[in-house]
Amino acid sequence: MIEAVIFDWAGTTVDYGSLAPVIAFKKAFENAGIELSDGDIRRDMGMAKWDHIGKILKLDDVKQQWEQKYSALPNNNDRKKLYEDFQISLLHYLKEYTELKSGVLKTFKYLNDYEIKVATTTGYTAEMMKIVQDKAAKDGYVPELVVTSEDVNGHGRPFPDMIHYIMEEFKIDDPKNIVKVGDTLVDIEEGQNAGVRTVGIVEGSSLMGLSKIEFDELSSEEQLAKRNQVKRKFESVNTDFVIDSIFDLVQIIEYLNESMDKKW
Structure with a gap:
């Protein structure tokens, strides 16, 4: 049974x-000058958010945008900043969604x-x-x-x-x-x-x-x-x-x- x-x-x-995390991910990456599509975000949706951000940072398009903007690939400190911004945004949007x-x-x-x-x-x-x-x-x-x-x-x-x-x-x-x-x-x-x-x-x-x-x-x-x-x-x-x-x-x-x- x-x-x-x-x-x-x-x-x-x-x-x-599942709109709240999508909006929060977009906001966090937007703050870093990186544009994400819904597809970029949703392909690994459901993972722990720290792990999810790590997956997004490995996407070819994201790496290209990052290198073009910062002349370097994202490092662990960049990931931490994105995660902090994501948390702030999500805690806000969760109240609405x-x-x-x-x-x-x-x-x-x-x-x-x-x-x-x-x-x-x-x-x-x-x-x-x-x-x-x-x-x-x-x-x-x-x-x-x-x-x-x-x-x-x-x-x-x-x-x-x-x-x-x-x-x-x-x-x-x-x-x-x-x-x-x-x-x-x-x-x-x-x-x-x-x-x-x-x-x-x-x-x-x-x-x-x-x-x-x-x-x-x-x-x-x-x-x-x-x-x-x-x-x-x-x-x-x-x-x-x-x-x-x-x-x-x-x-x-x-x-x-x-x-x-x-x-x-």
Whole structure:
């Protein structure tokens, strides 16, 4: 039986489109005179933010811009300054972009009713999570356990350490009794590295990269095309299940429980 569900935050349960970190990354690099595209930012979304900045600094376009502006490649001090600016920006924007996504409370109630534990992992720091958690709690979403890379000696995604930490806290031995739900490929990689079931959410995901207004303004055909584009990305990394929205998670859990019952 499924004993626990581990959710991501931005793009999965809050912040439709995972907009806050994108804006903050752009602001931090803009302060350094470097222009980033959404694609530059989103390709490694979900990692611990220090690691994510390191990945961005290794992009060819970013290195070229940096060398052109500073006549040198970025060093560790540059990375630290970018990280500090990113933190300042994100702490500001998190206050604006922490609305729960549609269906979260209904799904959370189902999990509670069936005594399925709820935990979360994130690329945010504990300081960032305090803002997100407090807002989510006021709206009725209170996971039993919230884990950041700071709880596991900095070993954030895609390492499985945060999930292993949750398994130990929940006293769950079999990873197949856990479902990891996220909106990025790094979420899926984290789950796969831990041996748990993985579920990718399509609508409102960082992979889709659209705000709720932008998505709603698309025609039905355009929406379908966007959904299929994201599904193909999840399928390309062998995600166990891909769902349009968090509403569909209940069906996945019931399917898994039924399948596990038949094996017995």
